[in-house]
Each structure stands twice: as C-alpha cells, then as structure tokens.
Amino acid sequence: MNSIVNSFCREARRLWADPWDLAMVTWVPLLGVALLWWIFSAGLPRHLAVGVVDEDHSSLSRQLVRMLDATPGVQITQHYTNGAEAERGLRSIDVYAVVIIPRDFARTVKEGRAAQ
Structure with a gap:
C-alpha cells in the first residue's frame, strides 16, 4: 500500500x-x-436540402420523390434534368445530396429485381 x-x-x-x-x-x-x-446538442438534422434527378418519369418515381420529401430529415429542394447539373448543385452547396432515379426504375421494381 x-x-x-x-x-x-x-x-x-x-x-x-x-x-x-x-x-x-x-x-x-x-x-x-x-x-x-x-x-x-442540436439533435437530429432536419430539412436537409436534397436534389432529385428523375430519369424514369414514372408514377412510381414521382411517388418515391413525394415519400422522400415527406420524411422529416429531408427536403427536396431541386429537381435536376441530368447528373452534370446535379453535380454543379452539389459543388455549389445548393444541396447536400442528390437522389438519382434511373431509367426503367418502375419496371425493375415491378420485376422484383434490386434497383440501383
């Protein structure tokens, strides 16, 4: 001791x-x-600006965008026509993330295959 x-x-x-x-x-x-x-101390982030590139333009892709916008942590603020435009939005900090919905998204989901 x-x-x-x-x-x-x-x-x-x-x-x-x-x-x-x-x-x-x-x-x-x-x-x-x-x-x-x-x-x-601020807790969970809310209303983070997110952009969307919808290459499918189907009812399922529009429903997906509505569901994303309804979540409390995400707010769809921009709709881009292509990936290059979305990349410019990311680089200029207009949005924090981009969701790209590929062509044939609805068909791929209906066939039961995993969509990218």
Missing part, C-alpha cells in the same frame, strides 16, 4: 511541476467533452 501512495505523490508532484501535463489531465478533457456536447 505504501508503494501506491508513494507513486501517487510522485506523479502529483510531476503534474504540478509541468502546467501542460496538468492541463492534459484536467481542463483539456473537460473542454473536449464540452465541445462534443455542443456539437450534438
């Missing part, structure tokens, strides 16, 4: 001798915890 107390006293003296070592075991971890708490 005496060796544990001696070791603790030695480490405490070393921490008090170097302010940076003391900071690394006291206020720096507290600052890190406070920063993480602040980052995640």
Whole structure:
C-alpha cells in the first residue's frame, strides 16, 4: 500500500511541476467533452436540402420523390434534368445530396429485381 501512495505523490508532484501535463489531465478533457456536447446538442438534422434527378418519369418515381420529401430529415429542394447539373448543385452547396432515379426504375421494381 505504501508503494501506491508513494507513486501517487510522485506523479502529483510531476503534474504540478509541468502546467501542460496538468492541463492534459484536467481542463483539456473537460473542454473536449464540452465541445462534443455542443456539437450534438442540436439533435437530429432536419430539412436537409436534397436534389432529385428523375430519369424514369414514372408514377412510381414521382411517388418515391413525394415519400422522400415527406420524411422529416429531408427536403427536396431541386429537381435536376441530368447528373452534370446535379453535380454543379452539389459543388455549389445548393444541396447536400442528390437522389438519382434511373431509367426503367418502375419496371425493375415491378420485376422484383434490386434497383440501383
């Protein structure tokens, strides 16, 4: 038991001798915890701007767009005609994501195959 107390006293003296070592075991971890708490205090993101490229133009693709727009975390803000236009929207930060509905989407889904 005496060796544990001696070791603790030695480490405490070393921490008090170097302010940076003391900071690394006291206020720096507290600052890190406070920063993480602040980052995640807003909760879940809501109404993130999303663009859509509908290459199928079917009733099923329009229903998919409506369902995406109805989710609380996503808001469809742009409808693009092609992928290049959508890429420009992403690069200019008009939208945070783009959903591309490929040609023959409805037929692929009705056949029971996995759509890309």
